[in-house]
Amino acid sequence: MATVFAPTVFKNYIDGAWVEARGGKAIENRNPAHTDELVGMFPASTAEDVRDAIGSAQTAFQKWRLVPAPKRAEILFRAAQILVERKEDYARDMTREMGKILEEARGDVQEAIDMTYLMAGEGRRQFGHVAPSELPNKFAMAVRAPVGVAGMITPWNFPMAIPSWKVMPALVCGNTVVLKPAEDTPLSTYNLAQALEEAGLPPGVLNVVFGDGPQAGAPILDDPGVNLVSFTGSTEVGRMVSRACAPTFKKCHLEMGGKNIIIVMDDANLELAVDGAVWGGFGTTGQRCTAASRVAVHKKVYHDFVERFVEQAKKLKVGDGLDPATQMGPSINEQQLKTVMNYVEIGKSEGAKLETGGHRLETGSHARGWFHEPTVFIDCDPKMRICQEEIFGPIVAVIPFDSFQEAMEIANGVRYGLSASIYTHDVNSAFRAQRDLETGIVYVNAPTIGAETHLPFGGIKDTGNGHREAGLAALEFYSEWKTIYVDYSDRLQRAQIDNVE
Numbered sequence: 001m002a003t004v005f006a007p008t009v010f011k012n013y014i015d016g017a018w019v020e021a022r023g024g025k026a027i028e029n030r031n032p033a034h035t036d037e038l039v040g041m042f043p044a045s046t047a048e049d050v051r052d053a054i055g056s057a058q059t060a061f062q063k064w065r066l067v068p069a070p071k072r073a074e075i076l077f078r079a080a081q082i083l084v085e086r087k088e089d090y091a092r093d094m095t096r097e098m099g100k101i102l103e104e105a106r107g108d109v110q111e112a113i114d115m116t117y118l119m120a121g122e123g124r125r126q127f128g129h130v131a132p133s134e135l136p137n138k139f140a141m142a143v144r145a146p147v148g149v150a151g152m153i154t155p156w157n158f159p160m161a162i163p164s165w166k167v168m169p170a171l172v173c174g175n176t177v178v179l180k181p182a183e184d185t186p187l188s189t190y191n192l193a194q195a196l197e198e199a200g201l202p203p204g205v206l207n208v209v210f211g212d213g214p215q216a217g218a219p220i221l222d223d224p225g226v227n228l229v230s231f232t233g234s235t236e237v238g239r240m241v242s243r244a245c246a247p248t249f250k251k252c253h254l255e256m257g258g259k260n261i262i263i264v265m266d267d268a269n270l271e272l273a274v275d276g277a278v279w280g281g282f283g284t285t286g287q288r289c290t291a292a293s294r295v296a297v298h299k300k301v302y303h304d305f306v307e308r309f310v311e312q313a314k315k316l317k318v319g320d321g322l323d324p325a326t327q328m329g330p331s332i333n334e335q336q337l338k339t340v341m342n343y344v345e346i347g348k349s350e351g352a353k354l355e356t357g358g359h360r361l362e363t364g365s366h367a368r369g370w371f372h373e374p375t376v377f378i379d380c381d382p383k384m385r386i387c388q389e390e391i392f393g394p395i396v397a398v399i400p401f402d403s404f405q406e407a408m409e410i411a412n413g414v415r416y417g418l419s420a421s422i423y424t425h426d427v428n429s430a431f432r433a434q435r436d437l438e439t440g441i442v443y444v445n446a447p448t449i450g451a452e453t454h455l456p457f458g459g460i461k462d463t464g465n466g467h468r469e470a471g472l473a474a475l476e477f478y479s480e481w482k483t484i485y486v487d488y489s490d491r492l493q494r495a496q497i498d499n500v501e
């Protein structure tokens, strides 16, 4: 089947209309596997465009909040069906703009489908609490109320899934949205907005402004018309987002970087652990917040593990994600590739042993893209920078350890706290690990990646600020509790006073 490419000039989505950025400037969206291929031109929005979007969301909120949640949910159901119908086209668009292999791009769209169906289901739930009052003839309950205008800023690595994690719960709870996607992957967010528009979302309920962070993202953060901000991206930008939200007391949700680990115990199924480490370390070219960029291996099985892991890493076929034979795509852009290459030098200078990889791929079919070899450093010290800092590329550091306790110290000895995994057949080790690992997500006998949409997602330490994405946890963030007392006694009843005998 011939690939149908979307039109090349795109617009912002404000108040139900597709409009140009007021400044008329545009940003190129290029294929990281073939940089001479222009995927599209997207608006370079500025504060004025953002202000338009916020105004539209404020107006729309006054109606949308009164639409019964099951009716809001019906629109989400229709959007999910549209996403199902277009899954293949949207996945291809994603691979072209982002580079991840088609199979993974399909997974990204599927995650958006799952999230949309999940939140559509919540339209008929959003349960509150009813509690007995301490006073006679008095009724007490707590219900969920929408927060207002939700500002969202998203990264490029899950360009449809992550916006859906934020947009769908926000909408079903009755909020309206201003979304600023990453400048490297605007097309997938455009596709998501199209699906929602076609599903019948009223004008102004979702607004999308394309552009870069400082110009189009920052104005969302300090605008008093925005009630809540949800950000996913790097810890450095997240810290700025947190500061910018503080003066106007916005509810602020941050999902940030990770330095995730796979622990391989001496009783592990080594073949399974190797498969998990390859998928966790090199899936999405290592560009997942949950990527397993560290693998700690018990010394008793270290040699065996390293041999098998390196052999698998060497075999990975790197190339254009649209080629079904490709197993690992390019880095997202030149800057990210340079970061990867820089960390190879850092690893070497720190004394880690480069066992495979370590070079850019730039000849033949790789000549026009941001490709890098899958890279494995072994015999790493947990204090090395390659074991401490998020690289966001195809580099895995392998660290030997002697005991379970030492493995926990290595795992927890980083500033991030997103995902960790342990491979073991010992139920005691598995349960002690899930208790002691300082992360928001723990896997047993599976790699650090692979979250499902109906469970909470997020991290602790420098990864998150206490909120969670996905699952029912998302409803906590996108709604406010409103507590309601109904006194039908026809007399003044004073809590804590009149009920005391």
Ligand code: NAD
Binding pocket: 153, 154, 155, 156, 157, 158, 180, 181, 182, 183, 211, 212, 213, 214, 217, 218, 232, 233, 234, 235, 237, 238, 240, 255, 256, 257, 258, 288, 289, 290, 390, 392, 418, 458, 459, 463
């Ligand atoms: P980034 O922080 O560079 O950008 C994220 C978003 O913030 C983009 O839309 C960008 O335009 C915007 N932005 C940048 N500067 C801004 C500013 N001054 N004001 C407002 N907005 C601004 O991150 P990235 O490179 O797009 O994504 C990679 C990072 O995201 C990694 O650190 C990764 O771990 C993290 N991430 C975390 C999760 C999670 O759930 N914890 C998921 C995916 C990615």
